[in-house]
Amino acid sequence: MVRTPDLLRISAGAIYPVSGPVIQHGAVLVHGDGRIAAVGPDQEVPRPGDAATVDFPDAVVLPGLVNVHTHLELTVLSGAIEEEDFFDWIRHVRRAKQELSPEQLRASAEQGVRDAWRCGITTVGDTGDSGAVVDALSRLGGRGVVFQEVFGPHPDQAAGAIAALETRVAELAARAGSTVRVGVSPHAPYTVSAALYGRVAELAVRDALPVALHIAESPAEVALVTRGRGPFAELWRGRGIPGIETARSPIAYLERTGILQARPLAIHAVQTDGEDLDALCANDCGVALCLQSNGRHGHGFPPVAAMVDRGLALGVGTDSLASVESLDLFPDLRLVCERAGLGAGAALRLVTADAAKVLWLDSEIGTLEPGKWGDLCVRRLAPGIRSEPAGLARRVLQGGAEDVLATYVAGRCVYDGRADNNPDPVRHSRT
Numbered sequence: 351m352v353r354t355p356d357l358l359r360i361s362a363g364a365i366y367p368v369s370g371p372v373i374q375h376g377a378v379l380v381h382g383d384g385r386i387a388a389v390g391p392d393q394e395v396p397r398p399g400d401a402a403t404v405d406f407p408d409a410v411v412l413p414g415l416v417n418v419h420t421h422l423e424l425t426v427l428s429g430a431i432e433e434e435d436f437f438d439w440i441r442h443v444r445r446a447k448q449e450l451s452p453e454q455l456r457a458s459a460e461q462g463v464r465d466a467w468r469c470g471i472t473t474v475g476d477t478g479d480s481g482a483v484v485d486a487l488s489r490l491g492g493r494g495v496v497f498q499e500v501f502g503p504h505p506d507q508a509a510g511a512i513a514a515l516e517t518r519v520a521e522l523a524a525r526a527g528s529t530v531r532v533g534v535s536p537h538a539p540y541t542v543s544a545a546l547y548g549r550v551a552e553l554a555v556r557d558a559l560p561v562a563l564h565i566a567e568s569p570a571e572v573a574l575v576t577r578g579r580g581p582f583a584e585l586w587r588g589r590g591i592p593g594i595e596t597a598r599s600p601i602a603y604l605e606r607t608g609i610l611q612a613r614p615l616a617i618h619a620v621q622t623d624g625e626d627l628d629a630l631c632a633n634d635c636g637v638a639l640c641l642q643s644n645g646r647h648g649h650g651f652p653p654v655a656a657m658v659d660r661g662l663a664l665g666v667g668t669d670s671l672a673s674v675e676s677l678d679l680f681p682d683l684r685l686v687c688e689r690a691g692l693g694a695g696a697a698l699r700l701v702t703a704d705a706a707k708v709l710w711l712d713s714e715i716g717t718l719e720p721g722k723w724g725d726l727c728v729r730r731l732a733p734g735i736r737s738e739p740a741g742l743a744r745r746v747l748q749g750g751a752e753d754v755l756a757t758y759v760a761g762r763c764v765y766d767g768r769a770d771n772n773p774d775p776v777r778h779s780r781t
């Protein structure tokens with residue numbers, strides 16, 4: 351069990367609330383219930399006598415970062431899967447995962463939660479099917495939306511898959527801690543039939559479940575969906591799965607199944623055009639941008655500038671450590687900036703306020719405001735930064751995970767980078 355934290359008052363050289371201008375010499379007061387009580391200039395924020403106080407004079411306090419697409423149960427596969435071809439790579443990942451014991455999955459997920467905290471990430475949008483991440487976040491007190499995956503490429507599997515999913519979601523929700531929300535994830539067009547997408551849509555809309563799905567990621571997926579060709583189509587034929595009813599594009603295919611009505615988070619959305627983006631906008635869907643992962647697999651890049659122009663809700667995700675080297679969001683964020691010509695302030699919203707919206711958590715996290723959770727990321731700044739607040743966002747954007755001095759979830763320190771090199775941040779928590 352995670353103990354309710356004491357009253358906490360953090361002061362710093364600068365506070366970057368995202369919801370308002372930078373506050374120089376500011377402070378954040380987090381109430382005993384884990385919610386923010388006050389944010390403002392240091393001299394205006396109350397100093398209760400019983401509050402624990404921490405001062406970071408050469409640092410900026412940001413809202414805890416939000417990584418909208420992870421697979422934390424695969425943390426143990428970091429660097430282990432080397433195939434160049436995506437079709438071979440994804441089959442290798444499935445095989446390697448099947449060989450992991452429940453204990454290995456549990457340890458892998460817990461390591462993933464700790465790695466995220468070390469990078470200043472306090473909330474994840476995680477997809478997986480073992481349930482290990484629900485347990486890891488609940489046990490350690492991390493925050494996240496965990497999308498339970500469902501598979502079934504044969505239409506005859508739809509009824510059984512949806513019944514099993516419904517039972518599984520109820521089980522996971524019953525054992526999830528208060529910081530964890532359970533959603534659903536029909537995995538991808540090459541593992542999910544149109545019929546199953548339709549059934550998942552009905553379930554998600556009925557129970558108001560958040561949905562995330564991998565879509566428009568690889569050319570191999572496009573070949574299956576638009577022409578019924580390519581390696582996934584061959585695999586289906588070999589297994590006696592009926593051929594796909596082709597569509598103009600992966601997004602058009604999804605639209606026909608009804609799943610867009612559940613406002614899914616579209617993970618990747620690389621192989622998309624203007625018509626696809628209009629459909630995502632019309633259905634109020636968010637997009638998880640995973641540019642490093644897309645680059646690693648040679649899939650190209652999503653049309654980020656066109657997405658920004660349309661006002662699509664966007665967040666940044668790293669994808670799994672089987673695809674990328676680190677959960678640090680900043681290399682991905684800098685790639686997004688380059689491709690979309692975004693300013694640093696708008697970029698930082700993609701890992702805070704905008705990302706929270708993508709996960710349907712914007713009333714709870716994503717900015718530093720009274721009433722929201724005391725989820726904080728404290729990042730080192732060079733001395734003197736306090737005199738140039740206009741450049742602060744730019745300076746933050748150039749940094750990396752090594753600049754994270756501390757991470758707090760609901761006012762509880764889950765990573766203290768000042769203590770030592772911190773191989774196990776949980777040791778230093780206030781529990």
Ligand SMILES: [Zn+2]
Nearest residue numbers: 421564669670
């Ligand atoms: Zn993924």
